[in-house]
Amino acid sequence: MIQPPCKIPYRPRWTVVVASGVFFAVCALVIAEEAATNDRGLILEGIFRFSPHGATVFYWVLAGLSALFVLAALFLAVGAAQHRPVSATRVRCGDLATRLSSDKT
Numbered sequence: 001m002i003q004p005p006c007k008i009p010y011r012p013r014w015t016v017v018v019a020s021g022v023f024f025a026v027c028a029l030v031i032a033e034e035a036a037t038n039d040r041g042l043i044l045e046g047i048f049r050f051s052p053h054g055a056t057v058f059y060w061v062l063a064g065l066s067a068l069f070v071l072a073a074l075f076l077a078v079g080a081a082q083h084r085p086v087s088a089t090r091v092r093c094g095d096l097a098t099r100l101s102s103d104k105t
Contacts, residue, residue, distance in 0.1 A: 018073070027063075031062045031063040
């Protein structure tokens with residue numbers, strides 16, 4: 001009989017989530033400041049050439065993407081705060097799943 005694939009929930013450590021959130025928040029602030037005060041064009045590796053307006057848009061897009069990573073870190077932090085231990089009846093993946101779930105706590 002074929003067993004269904006084992007599902008082990010992903011639970012990152014809260015320190016990693018907070019550190020990544022802080023890192024991307026700083027990135028978003030620095031890049032947003034660059035976008036707000038930009039008055040020059042941008043050349044990336046000689047391949048992409050942006051006018052001053054295009055460079056400003058590019059910086060705002062990078063700042064927005066960094067802000068999205070901050071939101072993702074917030075959602076992960078909230079999810080980690082609401083963490084409920086996996087009950088023994090739900091673990092059907094053998095010793096590996098049991099060992100992994102006990103290592104994270």
